[in-house]
Amino acid sequence: MTIFKEAEFREIVTEREPLARHTWFRLGGPARYFIQPRNEKELASALARCRDNSVPIYVLGGGANLLIPDDGIDGAVVKLAGEFAETAIDEDGTVTAGAGVDMSKLNLRCVREGLAGMECLTGVPGSVGGGVKMNAGGAFGDIGNIIRRVKLMDATGTAFFAEKDDLVFAYRSTNINAKFILQATFDLTPDDPEEILKKVKEIWFFKKNSQPLNAKSAGCVFKNPRQLSAGALIDQAGLKGTEVGGAQVSEKHANFIIARLGAKSADVLKLIELVRQRVFERFGVQLELELEVW
Template sequence: MNIFSGLQEIVKTDSDLSNYTWLGLGGRAEYFVTPRSVEELQTVMVRCRENSLPVHVLGFGSNLLVSDEGVRGAVIKLESDEFTKTEYEGEQLTAWAGVNLSKLVLECVRKGLGGLESLTGIPGSIGGAVRMNAGGNWGDIGACVDSVTLMSREGEIFEKAKPELIFDYRSVNITAPLILNAKMKLVESDSDQLLRTVKEIWIYKKNSQPLNTKNAGCVFKNPRGLSAGALIDRAGLKGLKIGGAQVSEQHANFLVTEKGCKSADVKKLIDIVRNKVQEEFDVQLELELEIW
């Protein structure tokens, strides 16, 4: 624990990461760190760097598969009050990395602020959503984000704004390990109309996605002009099962898990799906799911 001497209150050792992911899978973290302030986070980053300790940042674990062997180094989770703040200034919103995206969407709808309703039904934290430019058929978060506040491996804080900040399909050009917050430009809108949009999107997702199962959202990115789910379906893989992991019968780009499933089962299933789609259609599926 010497690496983190003086920080014992925010550092746990040998923490079970399966408690923090939507799939409920994975081994343990060597160090699990929950900083209470930006200053504490800076100290943690400096200590990790000085001791060549790998750093992993954990959002809500909704798009994450942790290996059965666990994770070496420090897993940082930004969940204190400092990192779950939202600040409104007219149509400008600053949301900190630990804010719950689903709750924020509804908060904005109630305030009559449009822009985020397209993200209805997408779980996760703001930090994770910005990092992967979360979105779907109706739009993505990058359309609203003007700038982000970041922290480097050395603990330095800096800002990156458009046009230097470039959002692409499920990606953004951020290399810094930590997103502290995002400033977003919203639009004054009619609250009732926004709520109708939210309900429509929610009903569509409920009918087309296995929302009541253990899953981590879409596993693969859609190849340009194609649907990953449709390719997997056409390859005859719906319902394919390996151990406790299965390709969803409802939406082929979702993998669902059952009791007794191991991360290794999910990884094997991912490999089989990728190889089969490559073989059948000569398309290389790229992961949207993050694997540690």
């Protein structure tokens, strides 16, 4: 029985939505409720309804860092849409993007506007919300370095701002504990669009040559430990190309697991455990997940 009977929810809630179509792995079963609120009011009402019915809430961005179980999610999966997928650029070049904005598109828009700083996110798929939550980035810089302010919403539906000084960004993590990131404002620097584009292209070619960008994956599966990169440890353990069912350790980048035709989330999970075990046996290093498993 649905808890979203009223007209106000009809346009934004679907039931038994297959989540595979919302993740970069293209894996995972259905969500009991899939909610796409278009503004804060709709989000707050949907949250209240879930809370009143003890339905757990999961926040989905672009699904580029997620593995969802084959039997799906017995809860409400919320993907911010409508106003949350809009960007505003002020006359002084201040960029404010909704959490649902696609990071790659925002990056290219900033190039066109002659605003530098976001090019470090070239080749990092996903949404602004997921990018902030994960402090996405890498060798070329992290999103945390260019954040001025974020708008957040707690689980009770109350929205508030957090400023740069309140925020801590670390390796693939932040101190943001609010349930929802609603929007982010960036500190970017005016520059020649040609120069920014040159950097974007350099980073893109570097990634294209070192990562399996045409395969279904969720980027790096493990965080890099202090000693050596996770990819180097997995490679040196002789695991490149190792398969479980339809999941395979990429031949191109050992920290990527790719999902081939017929793969199941369960295959990816088994392969993750196998890699962890072998790396521990060989090097005594416990690999920690960067990938989020729901």
